[in-house]
Amino acid sequence: MRGAVSDTGPQEGRKRVGPKPVVRVAILTVSDGVSEGWREDTSGDRIESWARERGYEIAARQVVPDEVDGIVSALRAWADHGAADLAVTTGGTGIAERDVTPEATAAVLERTIPGIAEWIRASGLDKTPYAALGRAAAGIRARTLIVNLPGSPAGVADGLEVLSRVVDHAVELLRGEACHGQGPEGV
Amino acid sequence: MRGAVSDTGPQEGRKRVGPKPVVRVAILTVSDGVSEGWREDTSGDRIESWARERGYEIAARQVVPDEVDGIVSALRAWADHGAADLAVTTGGTGIAERDVTPEATAAVLERTIPGIAEWIRASGLDKTPYAALGRAAAGIRARTLIVNLPGSPAGVADGLEVLSRVVDHAVELLRGEACHGQGPEGV
Amino acid sequence: MRGAVSDTGPQEGRKRVGPKPVVRVAILTVSDGVSEGWREDTSGDRIESWARERGYEIAARQVVPDEVDGIVSALRAWADHGAADLAVTTGGTGIAERDVTPEATAAVLERTIPGIAEWIRASGLDKTPYAALGRAAAGIRARTLIVNLPGSPAGVADGLEVLSRVVDHAVELLRGEACHGQGPEGV
Numbered sequence: 001m002r003g004a005v006s007d008t009g010p011q012e013g014r015k016r017v018g019p020k021p022v023v024r025v026a027i028l029t030v031s032d033g034v035s036e037g038w039r040e041d042t043s044g045d046r047i048e049s050w051a052r053e054r055g056y057e058i059a060a061r062q063v064v065p066d067e068v069d070g071i072v073s074a075l076r077a078w079a080d081h082g083a084a085d086l087a088v089t090t091g092g093t094g095i096a097e098r099d100v101t102p103e104a105t106a107a108v109l110e111r112t113i114p115g116i117a118e119w120i121r122a123s124g125l126d127k128t129p130y131a132a133l134g135r136a137a138a139g140i141r142a143r144t145l146i147v148n149l150p151g152s153p154a155g156v157a158d159g160l161e162v163l164s165r166v167v168d169h170a171v172e173l174l175r176g177e178a179c180h181g182q183g184p185e186g187v
Numbered sequence: 188m189r190g191a192v193s194d195t196g197p198q199e200g201r202k203r204v205g206p207k208p209v210v211r212v213a214i215l216t217v218s219d220g221v222s223e224g225w226r227e228d229t230s231g232d233r234i235e236s237w238a239r240e241r242g243y244e245i246a247a248r249q250v251v252p253d254e255v256d257g258i259v260s261a262l263r264a265w266a267d268h269g270a271a272d273l274a275v276t277t278g279g280t281g282i283a284e285r286d287v288t289p290e291a292t293a294a295v296l297e298r299t300i301p302g303i304a305e306w307i308r309a310s311g312l313d314k315t316p317y318a319a320l321g322r323a324a325a326g327i328r329a330r331t332l333i334v335n336l337p338g339s340p341a342g343v344a345d346g347l348e349v350l351s352r353v354v355d356h357a358v359e360l361l362r363g364e365a366c367h368g369q370g371p372e373g374v
Numbered sequence: 375m376r377g378a379v380s381d382t383g384p385q386e387g388r389k390r391v392g393p394k395p396v397v398r399v400a401i402l403t404v405s406d407g408v409s410e411g412w413r414e415d416t417s418g419d420r421i422e423s424w425a426r427e428r429g430y431e432i433a434a435r436q437v438v439p440d441e442v443d444g445i446v447s448a449l450r451a452w453a454d455h456g457a458a459d460l461a462v463t464t465g466g467t468g469i470a471e472r473d474v475t476p477e478a479t480a481a482v483l484e485r486t487i488p489g490i491a492e493w494i495r496a497s498g499l500d501k502t503p504y505a506a507l508g509r510a511a512a513g514i515r516a517r518t519l520i521v522n523l524p525g526s527p528a529g530v531a532d533g534l535e536v537l538s539r540v541v542d543h544a545v546e547l548l549r550g551e552a553c554h555g556q557g558p559e560g561v
Contacts, residue, residue: 094360095298095300095327095332095357095360095361096360096361096363096365097330097361097363099298100298102298102299103298111469111473111474111476111477111509112476112509113469113506113507113509114301114488114491114492114495114509115495115505115506115507115508115509116506116507117301118301118305118492118495118496118506119495119499119506121301121302121305121306122305122309122496125306129349129352129353130353130356131302132300132302132303132305132306132349132352132353133300133302133303133353133356133357133360134302135298135299135300135301135302140469143471145469162503162506165503165506166503166504166506166507169504169507170469170507173468173469173470173507174469174470174471176470176471178470281547282485282487282514282519282544282547282548283547283548283550283552284517284548284550286485287485289485289486290485301488304488305488305492308488308489308492308493309492309496312493316536316539316540317540317543318489319487319489319490319492319493319536319539319540320487320489320490320540320543320544320547321489322485322486322487322488322489
């Protein structure tokens with residue numbers, strides 16, 4: 001069973017030709033206050049700015065209250081219609097009674113990526129011990145990378161810093177443009 | 188949907204007035220040896236001392252063997268009767284055949300808090316690689332924060348150091364006394 | 375219920391007498407390319423060399439494509455027949471469409487050990503941010519320690535470094551040769 005041919009092969013044919021396709025980002029603000037109109041969506045705005053600065057396209061932007069159903073519907077629609085390469089949520093990842101974003105996200109994920117959330121939490125711990133209470137999840141549904149970020153501006157900043165390091169490569173892998181398991185960075 | 192009013196609002200009314208309520212701690216020692224009477228409950232004692240030094244109230248203290256049923260019953264009772272703000276277990280988080288505390292805990296948690304256990308493990312790795320074998324879990328049932336600590340005195344010490352950094356804030360959030368998602372520490 | 379006898383007891387009798395038993399390692403390469411014969415199994419070879427250098431016995435070595443069924447069958451057979459103390463997989467832990475090793479592994483694990491995968495990811499982050507995309511899992515079925523490693527040579531090297539630190543002790547615990555919860559390293 002163990003081959004001895006070479007380290008490359010059919011997958012060579014998969015290599016991308018032409019300009020890099022644009023990453024389409026959908027942003028979901030999960031917040032009772034924003035959805036009721038008495039709180040500004042600072043964190044959603046921050047994610048949108050981050051995406052635009054990176055040359056990404058804003059595929060969708062939506063606000064829902066801290067409830068499972070609305071979160072599930074938005075994420076499922078974006079992933080299942082192939083509308084976004086990256087869906088970022090902000091808010092609802094803490095431990096207050098209404099914080100249910102991680103549970104809603106888990107319900108839509110087909111495969112989890114624990115390392116993204118671990119990294120965001122570990123980065124946050126350099127600044128505040130309360131980063132340990134962040135319950136954010138991340139993973140994949142269809143070909144969409146879904147990542148929860150905290151609701152606070154500081155937490156969003158930490159999370160975007162981590163995302164900046166992995167998004168382009170992750171989207172290439174999800175689109176089948178990069179060869180999985182090959183090269184020094186293979187995981 | 189996106190509001191523009193202000194960063195504060197109805198939640199202002201939630202702010203705590205008067206003296207800080209006491210944190211009620213329940214301690215569960217999970218150990219065949221302690222429950223059979225031939226081993227001292229050093230780790231349970233250590234948790235109790237830690238709690239008293241911090242001015243917490245000992246709401247309950249119990250010893251059970253390394254079996255799922257007893258662990259589940261104790262944790263469920265404390266959380267569902269609102270008897271404790273924090274339930275700490277010690278023991279049964281390793282990989283020996285009888286170590287089932289994480290499984291029993293997962294069975295009662297309504298929401299998990301992976302970051303607490305991640306942080307305890309990462310702290311432990313500074314001292315021993317075997318900290319990586321600790322399978323402790325943490326999370327929430329009703330309004331009770333449930334945290335597994337290892338059985339060893341060194342592991343308990345590491346865990347309590349982490350808990351000291353987050354418990355007061357976590358309990359405030361679970362009681363609805365702190366505003367979730369607000370302030371620089373929001374998660 | 376809380377005993378006051380001593381910190382040792384019946385478990386003293388469990389202490390191992392005689393030469394240290396050999397650790398039996400089973401290696402599972404998960405790779406479409408290797409199983410189709412056009413790619414070399416560099417990572418599987420590397421794991422085998424590591425095991426031999428440590429004086430371990432190679433109990434089995436197998437190659438399967440990136441599909442859940444084959445992974446599940448191999449791991450289940452090794453664990454349920456007591457054929458291996460340690461089963462190491464390589465490959466299929468990333469986020470490409472065909473990467474399903476963590477899901478297949480989760481399906482066979484009776485108890486998870488999150489700390490091993492967390493540690494491997496954290497070590498990998500020193501070298502590449504893409505380590506965060508590694509979805510490797512680890513845990514126990516019957517008395518077999520099962521650990522996913524990435525498919526890339528660099529990822530395997532990081533993982534083996536972590537494994538070297540914990541395998542001997544873990545196998546002793548799983549065999550019931552070490553006293554769980556005792557000693558400064560108890561978890």
